[in-house]
Amino acid sequence: MIQPPKGTRDISPEEMKKLQSIIDRFREIFEKYNFLPLETPAFESFELLSAKGGLGEAAKDEIYYFKDKSDRELGLRFDLTVPLARFVINNSNLTKPFKRYQIGRVWRYDNPQAMRWREFWQADVDVVGSSSMSADTECLAVSVGCLLSLGFKKFSIRINNRKLIEKILIKLGVKENKIFDVFRIIDKLSKIGLKNVKRELKENDIDIEIEDILKISGSNKEILENVKKKFGENEGLKELREIINLSRKIGIEKYLKIDLSLVRGLDYYTGPVFEVKIGDVDVSCGGGGRYDSLIKNLGGPDMPATGISFGLDRLLTLIKDSKILNRKVFVATVNDKVKEEAFKICQNLRKENIISDIDMMDRKLSKQLGYASKMKYPFVLVVGKRELEKKSIKLRDMKKGKEKLVKIKDIVKILNKVLNQ
Amino acid sequence: MIQPPKGTRDISPEEMKKLQSIIDRFREIFEKYNFLPLETPAFESFELLSAKGGLGEAAKDEIYYFKDKSDRELGLRFDLTVPLARFVINNSNLTKPFKRYQIGRVWRYDNPQAMRWREFWQADVDVVGSSSMSADTECLAVSVGCLLSLGFKKFSIRINNRKLIEKILIKLGVKENKIFDVFRIIDKLSKIGLKNVKRELKENDIDIEIEDILKISGSNKEILENVKKKFGENEGLKELREIINLSRKIGIEKYLKIDLSLVRGLDYYTGPVFEVKIGDVDVSCGGGGRYDSLIKNLGGPDMPATGISFGLDRLLTLIKDSKILNRKVFVATVNDKVKEEAFKICQNLRKENIISDIDMMDRKLSKQLGYASKMKYPFVLVVGKRELEKKSIKLRDMKKGKEKLVKIKDIVKILNKVLNQ
Numbered sequence: 001m002i003q004p005p006k007g008t009r010d011i012s013p014e015e016m017k018k019l020q021s022i023i024d025r026f027r028e029i030f031e032k033y034n035f036l037p038l039e040t041p042a043f044e045s046f047e048l049l050s051a052k053g054g055l056g057e058a059a060k061d062e063i064y065y066f067k068d069k070s071d072r073e074l075g076l077r078f079d080l081t082v083p084l085a086r087f088v089i090n091n092s093n094l095t096k097p098f099k100r101y102q103i104g105r106v107w108r109y110d111n112p113q114a115m116r117w118r119e120f121w122q123a124d125v126d127v128v129g130s131s132s133m134s135a136d137t138e139c140l141a142v143s144v145g146c147l148l149s150l151g152f153k154k155f156s157i158r159i160n161n162r163k164l165i166e167k168i169l170i171k172l173g174v175k176e177n178k179i180f181d182v183f184r185i186i187d188k189l190s191k192i193g194l195k196n197v198k199r200e201l202k203e204n205d206i207d208i209e210i211e212d213i214l215k216i217s218g219s220n221k222e223i224l225e226n227v228k229k230k231f232g233e234n235e236g237l238k239e240l241r242e243i244i245n246l247s248r249k250i251g252i253e254k255y256l257k258i259d260l261s262l263v264r265g266l267d268y269y270t271g272p273v274f275e276v277k278i279g280d281v282d283v284s285c286g287g288g289g290r291y292d293s294l295i296k297n298l299g300g301p302d303m304p305a306t307g308i309s310f311g312l313d314r315l316l317t318l319i320k321d322s323k324i325l326n327r328k329v330f331v332a333t334v335n336d337k338v339k340e341e342a343f344k345i346c347q348n349l350r351k352e353n354i355i356s357d358i359d360m361m362d363r364k365l366s367k368q369l370g371y372a373s374k375m376k377y378p379f380v381l382v383v384g385k386r387e388l389e390k391k392s393i394k395l396r397d398m399k400k401g402k403e404k405l406v407k408i409k410d411i412v413k414i415l416n417k418v419l420n421q
Numbered sequence: 422m423i424q425p426p427k428g429t430r431d432i433s434p435e436e437m438k439k440l441q442s443i444i445d446r447f448r449e450i451f452e453k454y455n456f457l458p459l460e461t462p463a464f465e466s467f468e469l470l471s472a473k474g475g476l477g478e479a480a481k482d483e484i485y486y487f488k489d490k491s492d493r494e495l496g497l498r499f500d501l502t503v504p505l506a507r508f509v510i511n512n513s514n515l516t517k518p519f520k521r522y523q524i525g526r527v528w529r530y531d532n533p534q535a536m537r538w539r540e541f542w543q544a545d546v547d548v549v550g551s552s553s554m555s556a557d558t559e560c561l562a563v564s565v566g567c568l569l570s571l572g573f574k575k576f577s578i579r580i581n582n583r584k585l586i587e588k589i590l591i592k593l594g595v596k597e598n599k600i601f602d603v604f605r606i607i608d609k610l611s612k613i614g615l616k617n618v619k620r621e622l623k624e625n626d627i628d629i630e631i632e633d634i635l636k637i638s639g640s641n642k643e644i645l646e647n648v649k650k651k652f653g654e655n656e657g658l659k660e661l662r663e664i665i666n667l668s669r670k671i672g673i674e675k676y677l678k679i680d681l682s683l684v685r686g687l688d689y690y691t692g693p694v695f696e697v698k699i700g701d702v703d704v705s706c707g708g709g710g711r712y713d714s715l716i717k718n719l720g721g722p723d724m725p726a727t728g729i730s731f732g733l734d735r736l737l738t739l740i741k742d743s744k745i746l747n748r749k750v751f752v753a754t755v756n757d758k759v760k761e762e763a764f765k766i767c768q769n770l771r772k773e774n775i776i777s778d779i780d781m782m783d784r785k786l787s788k789q790l791g792y793a794s795k796m797k798y799p800f801v802l803v804v805g806k807r808e809l810e811k812k813s814i815k816l817r818d819m820k821k822g823k824e825k826l827v828k829i830k831d832i833v834k835i836l837n838k839v840l841n842q
Contacts, residue, residue: 001720002469002507004462005495010508013457013521020448020458027441032771034749034778036434037441041425041540042463042497042526043485048423064464064495066487069530074426074485076463086423087431095795097781100434105463109490119462130781134764138781141768249761250768299422328455340670343555347562347671350453357455360518360551360559374516 007110007118019121019316022150023103026123026310029145030101033138035125038100040083046073053268053297054082064107076107080124081291081307082298088128089300096129099138103312117313124288126307128295133242136272136290137250139308140243143276143286144252146310150319155278158259159243162289163271164227164236165213165263171231172208182206183263189214190282213260220244223258239271268294274308278318285318286310327419328355330372332396334365334384342383345393345408352412354419373398379418381411428531428539440542440737443571444524447544447731450566451522454559456546459521461504467494474689474718475503485528497528501545502712502728503719509549510721517550520559524733538734545709547728549716554663557693557711558671560729561664564697564707565673567731571740576699579680580664583710584692585648585657586634586684592652593629603627604684610635611703634681641665644679660692689715695729699739706739707731748840749776751793755786755805763804766814766829773833775840794819800839802832 004010011019027037043066050059055078059065064076077083080102088098103123110116125142127135140157147155165186166179174182185200192200198210216226224241231237240258247253264273264287273289288308295303331346333339342358349356359368365382372380382394387405395414396403406414425431432440448458464487471480476499480486485497498504501523509519524544531537546563548556561578568576586607587600595603606621613621619631637647645662652658661679668674685694685708694710709729716724752767754760763779770777780789786803793801803815808826816835817824827835 001510002466002472003511004507005464005466005489005493006491008462008464010462010511011460012512013459016458016460019460032774032776034776037437038434039432039437039440041429041431042528043426043429045423045426051423061490064487064489066485068426068485069482070427072426086425089422090424090431091433095792099778107463127781132781132783134760134779135781137764138779145771246761246764250765339555340667343558343667344671350566353453355453355455357520358555358559360548360553360556362553371516 005118009117009119015316018319019312022312022315022319023121023123025149026103026146027101029142029149030123030125033099033125033142033145035099035101035142038084038087038102039104040077040080040087040102042105043074043076044083044086046075048082048086048298049075049078051082051298053294056267062109064109078108079106080104080122080309081126081294084124084126084128084307085295085298085300085305088295088303088305089298092301094128097135098128099125100128101125121312122309123312124307124309126305128305129303130306131292131304133239133272134246135304136239136306137243137246139288139306140247140256140274141250141252143274143308143310144255147255147276147278150315152278152318154280155255155276156257157255158257158262158275158277159240159272160259160262161236161240161272162263162269164234164240165260167234167236168213168227168231169208172212174206174208178204178206180267182208184265186210186261186263187265189261216260220253220256220258223260227260236271243272264289268297272306276308276310278315281318283314284311285314326376326378328357328377329415329419330368330375330377330380331356331358332365332368332372332380332382333359334382336362338383338385338388341388345381345383345411349412349415352416354412354415369396379415426539430538430540436737439740440733443733443736443740444542444544446570447524447567448522450563450570451544451546454520454546454563454566456520456522456563459505459508459523460525461498461501461508461523463526464495464497465504465507467496469503469507469719470496470499472503472719474715477688483530485530499529500527501525501543501730502547502715505545505547505549505728506716506719506721506726509716509724509726510719513722515549518556519549520546521549522546542733543730544733545728545730547726549726550724551727552713552725554660554693555667556725557660557727558664558667560709560727561668561677561695562671562673564695564729564731565676568676568697568699571736573699573739575701576676576697577678578676579678579683579696579698580661580693581680581683582657582661582693583684583690585655585661586681588655588657589634589648589652590629593633595627595629599625599627601688603629605686607631607682607684608686610682637681641674641677641679644681648681657692664693685710689718693727697729697731699736702739704735705732706735747797747799749778749798750836750840751789751796751798751801752777752779753786753789753793753801753803754780755803757783759804759806759809762809766802766804766832770833770836773837775833775836790817800836 063078107119268291269289270292271290275284276286278285290306292304331342333342346356346358380396391408392405394403395406484499528540610618689712690710691713692711696705697707699706711727713725752763754763767777767779801817812829813826815824816827
């Protein structure tokens with residue numbers, strides 16, 4: 001028996017209905033904020049995927065790499081941001097800001113583990129061309145909109161600013177060429193703990209009291225004030241304050257939490273960074289930030305950009321079963337002779353927007369009723385010869401196990417009534 | 422400048438809106454017929470893709486083949502039928518019939534040409550587990566439903582039956598081991614013409630008067646009668662008749678056209694075959710048929726199945742621009758001081774389900790109006806300090822170039838009125 005490749009999986013109809021409803025909600029909210037849909041190929045040239053500013057030299061280890069039959073080096077996309085950057089470079093006449101969303105699968109050659117697949121779904125929104133903090137706030141606002149629309153109540157988006165942390169680190173005595181090392185080590189905080197972070201810093205000859213940053217806590221307002229008192233005013237702090245103020249004004253500040261330990265793993269972030277946490281679950285369900293140098297690094301113009309990306313596979317495991325509408329009816333037949341008539345009745349119901357189905361296994365009536373029960377049909381229409389002669393049909397309530405005779409011409413009206421109860 | 426890989430393309434927001442509306446229509450109709458959604462990985466093991474009954478040995482030439490870092494042989498899926506067959510084999514407890522739909526991309530290493538991409542979109546419906554002709558008719562009915570829902574009026578689904586053609590060929594003297602060769606040659610009829618079909622048959626030592634089959638024409642009823650008169654009754658003919666009769670009953674026969682020259686290219690078809698043509702365009706927009714041996718050939722149980730697949734990229738080029746709703750408003754600011762207030766107004770409109778957007782480029786008012794005009798906003802709200810003091814805002818009709826002062830509390834009501842005109 002041939003299984004799906006390692007790290008991938010089939011999404012069964014039941015799960016797929018849930019995933020589809022998540023995707024639909026994202027789309028609805030994204031479009032309300034006037035983000036536009038874009039679709040890019042599943043694979044890209046390896047030159048793009050391995051370019052500086054993206055995965056860089058690590059690319060070959062982390063992606064599915066292959067060659068086409070003309071020896072072109074290719075790879076499955078590992079995110080939706082690098083393809084967006086390529087699209088922006090290829091289409092220089094796009095009206096700016098270019099606000100786009102994209103929902104699709106990406107592939108990474110990770111070690112498969114719980115809630116981590118080699119093939120997974122992302123939903124991204126990005127604003128390209130604006131350096132204003134209103135673009136970052138817009139990404140946060142649309143994210144809050146999506147999470148609320150999915151029915152989540154307990155969630156937070158942690159935010160920070162890399163420029164601010166860089167300034168603080170330099171004040172604390174870190175050399176400029178060590179900044180990215182510190183970012184990478186701090187990024188592991190939740191995984192390895194403070195003690196190990198301190199040890200790793202020491203091992204890298206970085207001699208700072210990292211608690212000086214990490215122990216600053218309180219409300220967003222308090223953190224902003226304390227940082228200013230301790231390290232002085234600077235660009236990154238201003239940006240953070242601007243996002244918080246604008247967010248307060250539009251009613252989303254309560255979902256934001258400044259966290260000075262947040263830096264994010266990827267090299268390309270240049271300012272604000274975000275990370276989404278839902279409930280008490282310790283894994284991130286999404287994240288992002290500003291990446292003002294990526295497009296230039298990939299060979300394009302100097303073009304600011306910011307965005308956020310959600311991991312749909314994780315949301316899928318966290319989301320409650322949405323109330324699945326069960327507005328459907330099965331058309332059963334007493335015998336073969338009424339089959340064509342039954343198919344006609346079924347087809348008419350579909351025209352009236354009632355989900356309906358009919359036997360295709362030439363099963364006996366009792367087996368058809370068993371099938372309908374297994375598939376959770378609340379009602380079954382039983383088509384029989386004698387009833388047809390009276391232009392009627394039996395309507396069976398599967399829960400109560402009761403039947404009544406109804407006129408064929410009244411079926412739609414009656415079904416619309418009973419199915420909506 | 423790095424381009425998308427050869428044979429692939431980006432789908433711009435404008436095109437993507439169209440494609441998305443096609444996908445939405447397909448989903449809606451599929452679900453009305455109670456087909457269930459399934460999602461399978463983008464790549465499968467090469468063992469599956471190259472198995473007998475699918476592409477077979479030709480697989481390596483026709484697919485994107487690669488190895489993962491543990492040297493597992495993989496390939497991008499070339500259709501959605503073979504992954505479905507694998508899913509059915511892996512999940513033996515599925516309630517039958519299993520009616521599933523899947524919409525997604527597939528990849529083939531073809532030579533790119535007009536309307537032919539190496540990465541393209543398919544929408545499939547299949548009924549697994551039923552050998553009844555009502556399953557085939559169901560696939561035809563849902564197809565007609567989709568095409569009508571997309572607004573097509575001039576279309577036809579050509580149908581035929583391989584069992585019937587096989588019987589006729591044997592009556593005409595073709596040896597059984599030559600049957601598939603004849604299928605493959607007849608399949609080229611529309612491409613190479615009758616003269617070349619006859620030549621190729623001769624070159625393959627197949628000495629028949631192929632016109633004896635091909636010249637049988639007329640209405641579906643006439644063809645069924647003529648074939649019976651000429652070649653006698655047989656299983657394939659019975660199946661074809663059953664589909665036509667059932668289709669007449671449910672009101673879709675007018676869209677079906679028996680075409681005895683239709684055999685389809687793939688080896689795995691075993692009975693009814695279908696092909697969708699729209700208007701006068703000579704390319705197929707979809708096709709399918711019954712494949713009762715595929716699941717067994719892939720190592721599964723003896724399991725009948727039938728289905729149909731649409732090529733969405735081709736539909737995308739044929740479809741008229743759907744009337745795009747332009748219910749959106751841009752919130753412009755007179756200067757920086759009113760920005761936060763403007764963002765708040767914008768955010769409130771979104772809560773009221775009005776698509777709205779705001780400047781993120783710190784542009785002057787005149788530039789903002791230019792942007793709104795370029796992006797085809799029918800209305801702009803202009804937020805200014807003096808107006809805010811009067812709890813008001815200017816509403817600008819972009820077509821007429823006229824402005825009027827409106828109360829902030831009345832905006833939603835007024836916008837809902839003017840945007841619906």
